[in-house]
Amino acid sequence: MTEDDPTFVPLSEHPAFLFGQLGFHVGYRFTDLLAPLGISPRHYGTLRILLANDGQSQQQLCEAQRIHRNVMVGLVDELEKRGLVERRKHPTDRRAHAVYLLPAAHELLAQAEGIVAGLDADVTASLDPEERATLVKLLQRTAMGNGLIPDVHPGLSRPDSC
Numbered sequence: 503m504t505e506d507d508p509t510f511v512p513l514s515e516h517p518a519f520l521f522g523q524l525g526f527h528v529g530y531r532f533t534d535l536l537a538p539l540g541i542s543p544r545h546y547g548t549l550r551i552l553l554a555n556d557g558q559s560q561q562q563l564c565e566a567q568r569i570h571r572n573v574m575v576g577l578v579d580e581l582e583k584r585g586l587v588e589r590r591k592h593p594t595d596r597r598a599h600a601v602y603l604l605p606a607a608h609e610l611l612a613q614a615e616g617i618v619a620g621l622d623a624d625v626t627a628s629l630d631p632e633e634r635a636t637l638v639k640l641l642q643r644t645a646m647g648n649g650l651i652p653d654v655h656p657g658l659s660r661p662d663s664c
Contacts (some may be wrong), residue, residue: 528625535617539610540584546614547655549586552603553611559598560589567654586610607637 513519532543541549551566552558556567563576563638581587586607592598627635642652650656 504541507568524625528621531624532617532621535621536614539613539617541586541614543612543655544577545581545586546575546611548581549603549607549611549614550653552587552601552607557590557600557602559592559595559600561598563601583606629648 505650536546547567548563551563555562555566560571560574560578562570563569563578567574569577571601577589579591582589584606585604587601587603589599592600617658626637629637645652
């Protein structure tokens with residue numbers, strides 16, 4: 503099979519390849535852009551969940567992100583060492599600890615949100631606003647159609663993911 507063969511389909515015409523190509527590119531860019539802040543995409547995702555629902559137990563964070571509890575303990579340990587979160591006794595469950603954002607996390611998240619907005623703009627720079635809105639809707643529908651959970655990166659549960 504060659505490019506001259508009418509049955510040859512370039513990879514760039516396969517949606518799965520394009521999703522993978524862009525996902526890899528954006529994932530690495532995002533990781534690189536967050537690095538100066540001293541966090542990874544995993545940290546960012548955890549901080550975002552706490553921003554929306556501060557004071558969740560580690561178990562609730564595990565469930566929200568579909569992360570094994572051992573992975574979550576490590577993530578919270580890292581965030582705690584950075585002075586971004588703290589564990590406190592859970593107000594209603596004596597056996598659990600609640601995780602709370604500290605002021606430094608709010609400052610860091612504000613910086614990270616700027617990074618996200620800039621990355622979004624860069625990645626979609628070749629699209630006009632209407633095309634960008636259509637793309638987002640199509641991607642959301644495709645993600646849902648594949649059983650993905652909104653706002654949860656499926657790679658978070660993998661030990662080797664960003």
